[in-house]
Amino acid sequence: MATVNDNYLKLKAGYLFPEIARRVNAFIEANPEAQVIRLGIGDVTEPLPQACRDAMIKAVEDMGDRSSFKGYGPEQGYAWLREKIAAHDFQARGCDIDASEIFISDGSKCDCGNILDIFGDDNIIAVTDPVYPVYVDTNVMAGHTGDINEKGEYEGLVYLPVTAENNFTAEIPTQKVDLIYLCFPNNPTGATATKEHLKAWVDYARANGSIIFFDAAYEAFITDPSLPHSIYEIEGAKECAIEFRSFSKNAGFTGTRCALTVVPKNLIGKSKDGSNVELWKLWNRRQSTKFNGVSYIVQRGAEAVYSEEGQAQTKALISFYLENAKIIREKLTEAGLAVYGGENAPYVWVKTSAGLTSWDFFDKLLQTCNVVGTPGSGFGAAGEGYFRISAFNSRDNVNEAMRRILDKFK
Ligand code: PLP
Structure with a gap:
C-alpha cells in the first residue's frame, strides 16, 4: 500500500477555526434569534475597486x-x-x-x-x-x-x-x-x-x-x-x-x-x-x-x-478598514479593555478582561454580546490571555458589535 507523508499526522488537527465554527453553530442552534456578528476572520468584506x-x-x-x-x-x-x-x-x-x-x-x-x-x-x-x-x-x-x-x-x-x-x-x-x-x-x-x-x-x-x-x-x-x-x-x-x-x-x-x-x-x-x-x-x-x-x-x-484611479480607490478601501479599527480601539478602551495594534493594521489585539483565558473570553463575548472574535491562544501559547478582533467588516456591523460590548462590559 502507498505510504503517506507522516509529517501531516503531527499537525494539530485544524483546531482554531473549526472549533470557533463549532461553538458558534452550537450557540446559534440554541439561540436561533441571536444576530451574531463575526469579527473573527481576516477576510475582506468590501467589493473590488472599480479600476x-x-x-x-x-x-x-x-x-x-x-x-x-x-x-x-x-x-x-x-x-x-x-x-x-x-x-x-x-x-x-x-x-x-x-x-x-x-x-x-x-x-x-x-x-x-x-x-x-x-x-x-x-x-x-x-x-x-x-x-x-x-x-x-x-x-x-x-x-x-x-x-x-x-x-x-x-x-x-x-x-x-x-x-x-x-x-x-x-x-x-x-x-x-x-x-x-x-x-x-x-x-x-x-x-x-x-x-x-x-x-x-x-x-x-x-x-x-x-x-x-x-x-x-x-x-x-x-x-x-x-x-x-x-x-x-x-x-x-x-x-x-x-x-x-x-x-x-x-x-x-x-x-x-x-x-x-x-x-x-x-x-x-x-x-x-x-x-x-x-x-x-x-x-x-x-x-x-x-x-x-x-x-x-x-x-x-x-x-x-x-493606476491613478486604482491608487485612490485602494487608499479609500484601506482608510475604511482603518476607520473600523479606530472605532474598535476606541470603544473597547471605553469598555475598560486594554487594546494593542489596529493603528497601522486591520487587527486589534485585546487583553482579555479579569484574567479570563482566550477561550473563556470568546465564550463570554459570544454569549453576552453575540460577537465572534478569535482567541489569541489559537495563534500560539504566548497568545493566551489575548483576543483578536478584525476590522474587516461593514461599518454597521462594527458599530453594532461595539455598542453591544460597551453595553455589557462598561
Ligand atoms: N500572510 C499573512 C500574515 C496573512 O494574514 C495572510 C492572510 O490572511 C496571508 C499571508 C495570505 O495572503 P494571500 O491571500 O495572498 O494568500
Whole structure:
C-alpha cells in the first residue's frame, strides 16, 4: 500500500477555526434569534475597486480576440506588472529592487509555504509566538519539526514570544537560527516594526548567514510615515531577506488571488558541499517547474491598482478598514479593555478582561454580546490571555458589535 507523508499526522488537527465554527453553530442552534456578528476572520468584506474590475473586464475582452488572446504567460508574471510593482512599491521607497527579482503568484499563503522547497531540511527555524499559523504548519508538513508538546509547541522550532511586555516585537535570539519568519504589520497582534527593529534583525541575519522571510501582506495599512513598508528599506536586507506581498488586503483580492514574492539576485544559501547557491535561481527553477503563472485577467486587475484611479480607490478601501479599527480601539478602551495594534493594521489585539483565558473570553463575548472574535491562544501559547478582533467588516456591523460590548462590559 502507498505510504503517506507522516509529517501531516503531527499537525494539530485544524483546531482554531473549526472549533470557533463549532461553538458558534452550537450557540446559534440554541439561540436561533441571536444576530451574531463575526469579527473573527481576516477576510475582506468590501467589493473590488472599480479600476481593477474595469481592467479585468477589458482583459476578458482581450481573451476573446485572436490578436490579443493570451495562452500560457511567463511563470514569473508579466513584465508590465512586475515593472510597476518594482517602481511603485520598492524603487519609489528607495529600495533597490529590480522587476526581475519579483515573482507574481496566486497568493502569499502559497508562497510562504512553497518557499521551503528551496531550503534544506537541517535549518534551525524561528517563528514568533503568537504567529500566522501557516509558517508553522508548512514546516511541520515539510518534516522540519518533531512532535507537538503539551504546550502546543513543535519540537525543533524556536519560538520567540511577543507580548505586551516586549511591545509585541521579538527579542533578537541569542542562539543562531537559519530561517526567521517576521510579519509586519503583524497578524494577529497588529504590531508594527520600526526601522531600528528591522535593522537589528538584518544585522543579526547578516552576522549569522540567516535568511529572513518578511511577510508584508498588510503593508498598505501603514499610515505612520516613520515606519518602513519593506524590509529592503533597511541597508543590507537584500543580502538576507525574501519579502512576501499580496493584493489580498490592499485591493480586496482574497477571492481573486494575486501576490508577489521578492527574491533578490544576490541572496545566497549554502549547498551541502559548502558552495554558494543563488536562491533566485532555485526559486525561478521551482516556479517554472511547479507553477504556470497567474491568469492574465487577474494580473491586469492587479496592474490597475497602480493606476491613478486604482491608487485612490485602494487608499479609500484601506482608510475604511482603518476607520473600523479606530472605532474598535476606541470603544473597547471605553469598555475598560486594554487594546494593542489596529493603528497601522486591520487587527486589534485585546487583553482579555479579569484574567479570563482566550477561550473563556470568546465564550463570554459570544454569549453576552453575540460577537465572534478569535482567541489569541489559537495563534500560539504566548497568545493566551489575548483576543483578536478584525476590522474587516461593514461599518454597521462594527458599530453594532461595539455598542453591544460597551453595553455589557462598561
Ligand atoms: N500572510 C499573512 C500574515 C496573512 O494574514 C495572510 C492572510 O490572511 C496571508 C499571508 C495570505 O495572503 P494571500 O491571500 O495572498 O494568500
